[in-house]
Amino acid sequence: MSTARLGVPKTYKLYIGGKFVRSESGRVYEVATRKGGPMLNTVNAAKGSRKDARDAVTAARAAVSGWAGTSGYNRGQVLYRIAEVLDGRRAQFAEEIAASEGVSDTAAAAQVDEAIDLWVWYAGWADKYVQVAGNANPVSGPYFNLSTPEPTGVVAVIAPQGVGSLLGFVRAVAPVLVSGNTVVVLGNERAPLAALSLGEVLATSDVPAGVVNILSGSPAEIAPWLASHADVNALDLLGAENLDWVDLQIDAAETLKRVLPPETGPDAGAPSIDRITFFTETKTVWHTKGLL
Amino acid sequence: METTATGSTAIAPASRALEVIGGDLTEKSLRRYLEGIAGVDAVGLEARAAALGTRSIKTTSKAWALDKIISLIDLTTLEGSDTPGKVRSLVAKALVPDAGDLSTPRVAAVCVYGDMVPYAVEALGRAHDADAPGRINVAAVATAFPSGRASRSVKLSDTADAVAAGADEIDMVIDRGAFLSGRYGLVFDEIVAVKEACRRPDGSYAHLKVILETGELNTYDNIRRASWLSILAGGDFIKTSTGKVAPAATLPVTLSMLEVVRDWHRLTGEKIGVKPAGGIRTSKDAIKYLVTVAETVGEEWLEPDLFRFGASSLLNDLLLQRQKLTSGSYSGPAYVTID
Numbered sequence: 119m120s121t122a123r124l125g126v127p128k129t130y131k132l133y134i135g136g137k138f139v140r141s142e143s144g145r146v147y148e149v150a151t152r153k154g155g156p157m158l159n160t161v162n163a164a165k166g167s168r169k170d171a172r173d174a175v176t177a178a179r180a181a182v183s184g185w186a187g188t189s190g191y192n193r194g195q196v197l198y199r200i201a202e203v204l205d206g207r208r209a210q211f212a213e214e215i216a217a218s219e220g221v222s223d224t225a226a227a228a229q230v231d232e233a234i235d236l237w238v239w240y241a242g243w244a245d246k247y248v249q250v251a252g253n254a255n256p257v258s259g260p261y262f263n264l265s266t267p268e269p270t271g272v273v274a275v276i277a278p279q280g281v282g283s284l285l286g287f288v289r290a291v292a293p294v295l296v297s298g299n300t301v302v303v304l305g306n307e308r309a310p311l312a313a314l315s316l317g318e319v320l321a322t323s324d325v326p327a328g329v330v331n332i333l334s335g336s337p338a339e340i341a342p343w344l345a346s347h348a349d350v351n352a353l354d355l356l357g358a359e360n361l362d363w364v365d366l367q368i369d370a371a372e373t374l375k376r377v378l379p380p381e382t383g384p385d386a387g388a389p390s391i392d393r394i395t396f397f398t399e400t401k402t403v404w405h406t407k408g409l410l
Numbered sequence: 411m412e413t414t415a416t417g418s419t420a421i422a423p424a425s426r427a428l429e430v431i432g433g434d435l436t437e438k439s440l441r442r443y444l445e446g447i448a449g450v451d452a453v454g455l456e457a458r459a460a461a462l463g464t465r466s467i468k469t470t471s472k473a474w475a476l477d478k479i480i481s482l483i484d485l486t487t488l489e490g491s492d493t494p495g496k497v498r499s500l501v502a503k504a505l506v507p508d509a510g511d512l513s514t515p516r517v518a519a520v521c522v523y524g525d526m527v528p529y530a531v532e533a534l535g536r537a538h539d540a541d542a543p544g545r546i547n548v549a550a551v552a553t554a555f556p557s558g559r560a561s562r563s564v565k566l567s568d569t570a571d572a573v574a575a576g577a578d579e580i581d582m583v584i585d586r587g588a589f590l591s592g593r594y595g596l597v598f599d600e601i602v603a604v605k606e607a608c609r610r611p612d613g614s615y616a617h618l619k620v621i622l623e624t625g626e627l628n629t630y631d632n633i634r635r636a637s638w639l640s641i642l643a644g645g646d647f648i649k650t651s652t653g654k655v656a657p658a659a660t661l662p663v664t665l666s667m668l669e670v671v672r673d674w675h676r677l678t679g680e681k682i683g684v685k686p687a688g689g690i691r692t693s694k695d696a697i698k699y700l701v702t703v704a705e706t707v708g709e710e711w712l713e714p715d716l717f718r719f720g721a722s723s724l725l726n727d728l729l730l731q732r733q734k735l736t737s738g739s740y741s742g743p744a745y746v747t748i749d
Binding site: 172175179343346347349 | 739740741742744
């Protein structure tokens with residue numbers, strides 16, 4: 119007689135301030151079904167609330183000075199390490215993507231590979247984008263006039279909601295982190311497992327607590343609170359095409375946030391240095407030339 | 411005043427102690443009285459405090475609570491690096507806590523070191539006049555705050571200086587070393603002497619807050635005993651902590667002090683104030699204190715004469731919560747002052 123092992127059903131938790139927390143509201147929702155021993159297991163994820171979003175912004179704000187204060191070189195290493203840890207857990211991610219998106223195992227594995235490669239690509243930009251986006255401006259005087267991009271602060275991101283939950287997440291989040299911003303991300307509502315598991319990757323790599331905060335749940339419910347939150351500096355509406363995103367833009371305008379509009383189709387959030395530089399502020403300084 | 415090994419030396423008379431303990435006021439009779447006070451049920455106390463902390467205060471009640479808490483704050487700066495300029499900006503914040511919303515109430519007092527009192531008084535200007543509407547008091551910490559390790563004469567002149575400079579309230583520290591080694595008479599005498607130093611030329615007294623520094627008293631029994639001692643010696647307020655020792659104010663400690671105040675009120679009809687200080691940083695925590703006060707001694711204690719919060723960063727959190735209630739969206743630290 120074979121003794122089939124009973125699977126361990128997992129309830130995925132939010133990732134806020136470097137900790138895995140249940141939603142303050144106590145809510146969970148069903149996100150996938152997968153094989154776990156002799157029966158199918160229902161997989162649940164925490165359903166975040168506005169107060170979870172508030173806590174996430176507080177954590178993200180606290181992390182800004184540390185993350186923005188590291189050198190670009192160091193940030194690049196930390197981001198690269200995420201890709202390394204992610205690479206070691208490809209099988210898990212492929213399985214979760216297949217279970218929650220309903221795609222084939224091959225397609226899921228290909229998505230994971232592309233996400234890892236993209237993460238490496240963005241990591242490389244951390245100590246290079248300043249050279250591209252910054253400038254020594256020509257002036258007619260004995261001065262240097264230098265413009266350099268600096269991170270804008272706390273960025274709220276609505277991750278793509280369609281197929282490609284891990285790749286979409288990486289496309290949305292990685293470029294924001296490159297310059298030293300911290301993020302609060304609303305993951306894919308129907309397929310949040312990749313995002314929440316990526317939280318576990320972040321927790322075991324070198325990313326300081328609070329730099330990335332991941333919420334699962336309903337973007338329609340939480341996004342307005344982030345858009346109107348006075349302590350959020352920028353808003354990436356990448357995955358907001360099915361929300362009232364014009365209202366979100368109006369809310370964001372109240373506190374002069376930078377806002378990126380939604381994108382649709384397979385190229386949504388395609389890799390670009392513009393996604394890095396959009397979430398920066400240009401600082402321009404004058405400095406005298408030495409008169410020797 | 412020296413106390414002797416027999417512990418029978420007479421101690422300074424204080425009218426309250428004379429009334430409660432009787433005419434034979436000695437170190438010995440004081441000790442017998444204080445040690446006769448029933449011990450604290452620590453488990454019960456903490457359970458009660460935890461239960462009081464679970465109330466859900468929302469919407470209009472929350473709005474009322476936030477404004478009430480602001481009006482009960484002793485806005486404090488007690489740093490070695492304090493300057494007249496820092497005190498002036500503290501006073502500016504006390505007068506107009508939120509420049510974006512002038513309906514925000516003023517705080518009850520500003521609390522500074524003794525040498526900063528003249529600057530606080532000057533900066534308050536007419537808001538410090540006796541009959542000014544929305545008057546803000548000046549509280550000064552004295553008696554070699556925060557350690558209290560100085561001679562009696564230094565402590566008394568420290569107090570008298572602050573009162574002469576215009577302080578309305580004096581926050582004194584008790585001699586914890588003496589208290590813990592059982593020399594209650596010494597502690598008692600010192601409070602009586604400081605109270606006398608609070609006397610102004612016109613015969614009125616500056617309000618005396620007695621800081622127990624509960625973080626150094628170790629047990630709830632000691633906190634209860636020190637509370638009784640401070641009240642017997644003439645304190646107008648009993649205050650938990652200096653804010654320089656961890657743990658500072660906690661809900662169970664404040665609850666036990668409120669219970670003493672309640673018992674004293676039942677015994678004599680007299681109302682003593684309570685001031686938790688240090689470690690109260692969020693509106694949520696402060697609201698728990700309001701609930702505890704209302705449930706223990708009654709809502710009439712929620713007035714600046716009888717209850718205060720000693721705090722600095724708490725005010726900013728209250729303002730953020732207030733802004734959230736007014737605007738409907740979350741505010742951020744960029745919308746309040748950096749202290």
